[in-house]
Amino acid sequence: MVSRQICLVLTILLSSLAIHANDSSPLNQELRLCKRDKRELQNKLNEARREAEDEKSYIINKTAKFCDCKKRNLHCIFAGTKLNMMRLNTGLYYANHSKVAWKAADNFCKSHGLHLVEIETRSELAEVEKIQTESSYWTSGTDKEVSGKYIWTTSKREVNPMLWYLSQPDSFGPGRVTCVNLQHERLFDDPCDHEYGFICEMPRECQ
Ligand SMILES: *[C@@H]1O[C@H](CO)[C@@H](O)[C@H](O)[C@H]1NC(C)=O
Ligand SMILES: *[C@@H]1O[C@H](CO)[C@@H](O)[C@H](O)[C@H]1NC(C)=O
Numbered sequence: 001m002v003s004r005q006i007c008l009v010l011t012i013l014l015s016s017l018a019i020h021a022n023d024s025s026p027l028n029q030e031l032r033l034c035k036r037d038k039r040e041l042q043n044k045l046n047e048a049r050r051e052a053e054d055e056k057s058y059i060i061n062k063t064a065k066f067c068d069c070k071k072r073n074l075h076c077i078f079a080g081t082k083l084n085m086m087r088l089n090t091g092l093y094y095a096n097h098s099k100v101a102w103k104a105a106d107n108f109c110k111s112h113g114l115h116l117v118e119i120e121t122r123s124e125l126a127e128v129e130k131i132q133t134e135s136s137y138w139t140s141g142t143d144k145e146v147s148g149k150y151i152w153t154t155s156k157r158e159v160n161p162m163l164w165y166l167s168q169p170d171s172f173g174p175g176r177v178t179c180v181n182l183q184h185e186r187l188f189d190d191p192c193d194h195e196y197g198f199i200c201e202m203p204r205e206c207q
């Protein structure tokens with residue numbers, strides 16, 4: 001293979017001199033070799049790029065498998081892990097009864113293509129209550145961004161004030177960030193490092 005530097009010099013030289021020597025002149029032969037090498041390198045590069053794309057799409061496909069839930073298959077598969085989703089009137093949910101801090105619950109849902117549950121209406125609250133077996137479950141609500149203002153982290157919508165338990169949220173003191181949990185068909189706020197079970201929800205676009 002002709003070295004890249006020579007190739008480059010020749011290409012510049014020949015094109016700048018606009019040599020119109022006949023096809024069999026040594027310089028033109030050299031130029032043809034250079035062009036052929038360039039094509040070969042370009043092909044190799046394209047092939048490597050295609051392989052990288054395939055690898056990427058394989059990873060995406062593997063992680064996106066949970067979208068099989070569309071096909072009424074309530075076992076959502078993520079990178080070899082099965083999560084038992086529950087179909088309720090208001091959507092597809094996953095409940096995990098082991099007690100963890102809010103951040104760990106949030107991470108678990110996200111790493112499985114889900115998000116912590118967001119509750120819009122009293123009827124959704126009543127539906128989600130059906131999957132509870134313990135007393136408290138984390139939802140996606142917090143007042144992380146503006147103290148005392150509770151929003152669902154996914155949609156950024158404000159928590160419907162009708163859904164709080166009497167005297168909630170009480171924020172556990174001024175300036176303290178709290179997270180929203182669900183107990184007996186009502187919402188409560190508690191310090192985010194308290195440990196509760198949690199409920200993840202399938203994003204609407206995947207249902
Ligand atoms: C083309 O170049 C070759 C080598 O330089 C030479 O032998 C040949 O006579 C040239 N032909 C024409 C038509 O100029
Ligand atoms: C990933 O999924 C898309 C769409 O379903 C498909 O076109 C593509 O071939 C898949 N890629 C791999 C590597 O399985």
Ligand SMILES: *[C@@H]1O[C@H](CO)[C@@H](O)[C@H](O)[C@H]1NC(C)=O
Nearest residue numbers: 083096097098100104105108
């Ligand atoms: C429940 O959540 C915990 C903590 O994130 C995790 O370690 C565990 O694997 C989950 N259980 C199931 C059945 O997915």
